[in-house]
Amino acid sequence: MPYTPIVATLGYVLSPDRSEVLMIHRNARPDDLHLGKYNGLGGKMEPGEDIAACMRREIREEAGIECESMQLRGTLNWPGFGKHGEDWLGFIFVIDRYSGTPFMVNHEGTLEWVALERLPTLPMWEGDRHFLPLVFDADPRPFHGVMPYKDGRMQSWSYTRL
Numbered sequence: 001m002p003y004t005p006i007v008a009t010l011g012y013v014l015s016p017d018r019s020e021v022l023m024i025h026r027n028a029r030p031d032d033l034h035l036g037k038y039n040g041l042g043g044k045m046e047p048g049e050d051i052a053a054c055m056r057r058e059i060r061e062e063a064g065i066e067c068e069s070m071q072l073r074g075t076l077n078w079p080g081f082g083k084h085g086e087d088w089l090g091f092i093f094v095i096d097r098y099s100g101t102p103f104m105v106n107h108e109g110t111l112e113w114v115a116l117e118r119l120p121t122l123p124m125w126e127g128d129r130h131f132l133p134l135v136f137d138a139d140p141r142p143f144h145g146v147m148p149y150k151d152g153r154m155q156s157w158s159y160t161r162l
Contacts, residue, residue: 005089006082009042009055011070012135013063013095013102020113021136022063022102023122027109033083038114038122042090051091059095062106069097073135074143074159078127081149092135127154134159 013022024041026034041062045054056067070093078088103111114122119132127147134143145159 003087005077005079005087007045007051008088008090009045009051009058009093010040010076010090011042011055011059011067011093011095012040013059013065013098015113016097018096020115021119023112023114023119024062024106024108025110025112028105028107032108034108034125036123038112038124039128040092042093055091055093055095059098062103062108063111064103065098065100067095067098070095072142074131074145076131076144077146079146079148080155081147092131094135125154127157130154130157131159 014020022041023038026032026037026039029035041059042055043058043062045051049057052070055070059065059067072091073094074092076090076092078090081088105111116136120129127149130147131143131145139161141161143159143161145157147157148155
């Protein structure tokens with residue numbers, strides 16, 4: 001059976017002083033798989049987009065700002081992550097310069113600036129606690145991880161850096 005994941009982006013917008021990150025508190029839709037959790041911004045790639053264009057579009061749609069500088073921090077393969085067991089392949093970015101003023105809310109929830117050191121205390125997907133340190137560390141090499149899920153729970157986690 002061919003591997004046909006949903007391709008998506010996940011972006012973390014840093015404040016100008018790099019001490020905070022813009023997170024979405026997914027609290028708007030009762031049917032949301034992510035309800036109650038904090039997450040970065042992003043979504044599914046559309047036909048005709050490259051992955052950087054997808055990240056820029058998602059940040060524009062979800063936060064109302066324009067990416068001026070961003071770095072690919074890694075990729076993540078999430079087999080079985082979707083609501084119905086779909087596989088996801090995510091490209092993880094840090095946006096370190098933007099223009100505009102971020103929305104305070106969007107159709108998925110409330111946007112909040114969170115101090116980087118507070119991230120581990122937030123309600124989030126179990127697996128996020130494993131890869132988020134790699135997103136924000138000083139190692140310039142991108143990471144490439146695999147995090148299988150089953151019945152909404154992370155099964156394992158491994159990664160390499162190049």
